[in-house]
Amino acid sequence: MGIDKNLISSLFVHADTALIHGQRLGELCGHGPVLEQDIALTNISLDYIGRARLYYDLISKLEGNNKTEDDYAFHRIESEFKNLLLVEYPNKDFAYTVAKQFFIDVFYYHFFLQCIESKNQEIISISQKSLKETVYHKKWSSEWIIRLGDGTDISHQKMQNAVADLWMYVGEMFVPTEFEQAAIKENLMADLLPIKSLWEAEVKDIFSIAGIKQAENNWAQSGGKEGNHTEYMGYILSEMQYIPRTYPNMIW
Amino acid sequence: MIQNSDIQAEVQSIFSLLEEVKDPEIPVLSVIDLGIVRDVIITNEDIVIHITPTYIGCPAMGVIEMDMLSLLWSIGYKNVKIETVISPAWTTDWMTESGKQKLKEYGIAAPNKNSKLVRNIFELEENIACPRCNSEHTLKISEFGSTACKALYQCQDCKEPFDYFKCH
Numbered sequence: 330m331g332i333d334k335n336l337i338s339s340l341f342v343h344a345d346t347a348l349i350h351g352q353r354l355g356e357l358c359g360h361g362p363v364l365e366q367d368i369a370l371t372n373i374s375l376d377y378i379g380r381a382r383l384y385y386d387l388i389s390k391l392e393g394n395n396k397t398e399d400d401y402a403f404h405r406i407e408s409e410f411k412n413l414l415l416v417e418y419p420n421k422d423f424a425y426t427v428a429k430q431f432f433i434d435v436f437y438y439h440f441f442l443q444c445i446e447s448k449n450q451e452i453i454s455i456s457q458k459s460l461k462e463t464v465y466h467k468k469w470s471s472e473w474i475i476r477l478g479d480g481t482d483i484s485h486q487k488m489q490n491a492v493a494d495l496w497m498y499v500g501e502m503f504v505p506t507e508f509e510q511a512a513i514k515e516n517l518m519a520d521l522l523p524i525k526s527l528w529e530a531e532v533k534d535i536f537s538i539a540g541i542k543q544a545e546n547n548w549a550q551s552g553g554k555e556g557n558h559t560e561y562m563g564y565i566l567s568e569m570q571y572i573p574r575t576y577p578n579m580i581w
Numbered sequence: 582m583i584q585n586s587d588i589q590a591e592v593q594s595i596f597s598l599l600e601e602v603k604d605p606e607i608p609v610l611s612v613i614d615l616g617i618v619r620d621v622i623i624t625n626e627d628i629v630i631h632i633t634p635t636y637i638g639c640p641a642m643g644v645i646e647m648d649m650l651s652l653l654w655s656i657g658y659k660n661v662k663i664e665t666v667i668s669p670a671w672t673t674d675w676m677t678e679s680g681k682q683k684l685k686e687y688g689i690a691a692p693n694k695n696s697k698l699v700r701n702i703f704e705l706e707e708n709i710a711c712p713r714c715n716s717e718h719t720l721k722i723s724e725f726g727s728t729a730c731k732a733l734y735q736c737q738d739c740k741e742p743f744d745y746f747k748c749h
Contacts, residue, residue: 351638365723365733369635372725379638413660458637461670461749464700469724471702535702 335511336449337391337410339518342383342509342554345412345439348402349562350433351377352569353416354426362423369469376462383455390451394467396469403573407566408556415498417561424477424484424491431470431535432495436502437463439527443519452517472536478539485540493544500549504529509554529560592621595628595653602652605644606728609683612645615616616675619635619666627660628653633671635749636729673748690734690745699748709745721745 358569359365385398392416415433418428418568441463477488503525505513512518536543573579599618601609612632614617620631630649634642646663653661667724681691690712699706708717716738726733731744 351604365725366728369725372729375638375640376636376727377638379634381638383637450668454670458667458670462637465724467701468700468704476701 331519332392333507333512336515336517337388338503338508339512340384340388342413342506343354343403343409344381344388345410345415347377347381347384349410350374350416351381351414352565353418353429354567357420357426366423373430373469375465376466380455380459380462383458386577387451388453399573403570406560407558410558411554411556411565413501413560414553414559415435415495415501415549416493418498418566419561421491421494422486422487425495426487427470427473427477428491428495430466431474432532433502433560434467434500435528435531436524436529438467439521439524440519443524446516447518448516463560468561474535474541475539478519478536478541485560487541488541491515494542495549496544497548497577498548501551501553504551506554588623591623595621595630597712598652599630600657601628602645602648605641605648607687607689608688610680612649614677614680614683616644616677616680617671627662627696628658629664631664631666633666633669635668635671639729641728671749672689673746676746684746688712688743689731692745692746692748705749706745709734712743713740713741714739 348353351374354370357370361370382398390398415429418429441456441460445453447453477484503521506522513520600613602612606608617632619633622629649663665679686692690709705721709719711715711719716736718737719734720737721732722735723733726744730746732747734743734745
């Protein structure tokens, strides 16, 4: 049986997105706006990194090359990463952190709901586990969109600004690459088009409670899934990969 | 000749031994109380233990694995392997009743019986009782507590804060 390159690439999208997002959230450790939310953010970060580990494990099995999660996380270069651009965006302030989280939580909620019907048993297992956690994440981020959007004038303005700045990155979530198309056709991965309408409806709902206006311009930046990243990615990887690259083959 | 009943007895004895392996964060709970040991499979000289993580990113799992291996090696078992199985997904329903009681005595509110996954915005889990004074007049301070599996609550009667082990 040949190696399913399309499936592997599709899995990398979500493994890498989970890893980079977990890394960005980890930056907030000790820097959260209040203690309880600092803890919330780092707990969410752990969940995402755990998810990345599960995906890398599966990829390693499919590639059949004995690579470990560390090989994938620390010894690949920028152009090999397939994460969504959205998760590279810096945490300019808490509103940006919440908006980013909200956008991907709603996406992953619907994504995993579909993936539990995959033809691949391991994808089903990863999705069942991740779905449970995504329910918590989505609740957390939705509540904060509302608290900040429907908060003070300042919090409302900051939330509005964050949503406006991040809006051009959400489209990428719903446009499948060729390799994703192939995996979708084989009923291995979730179909992104139906997820788009579900996502739009849910975001609209929460935004209306929060009093947040959506941008009207729907032009979407893309390229992350093909290894073309924002300028932020270089800095993220330098920091994340620094120690393993500086001291290769070190063990605890 | 090894009888099936011998193997069964061996499996039971390993399950009992594993009561000695405690959750590093909540040392009153054993891995058996948590329901994370799913299976002990013995074939010839090899022992394979299936464990399942509570939360995917739980950092305690690595420590728990090492503790389990160390314990079994120290008793003389040589060929022991620990495998992580993620399906079916762990649920707090797998926590033993005695485990829940130990949690309460330790000062952590145990996951509610028959509780569904709370998913709607601003929805609260019902009737979380204070482990100190048993009052159900409690307030959620934060969804995420000292660990991913716990939420932070405060009792509105005795005013003490406490961790609640979330239903999952």
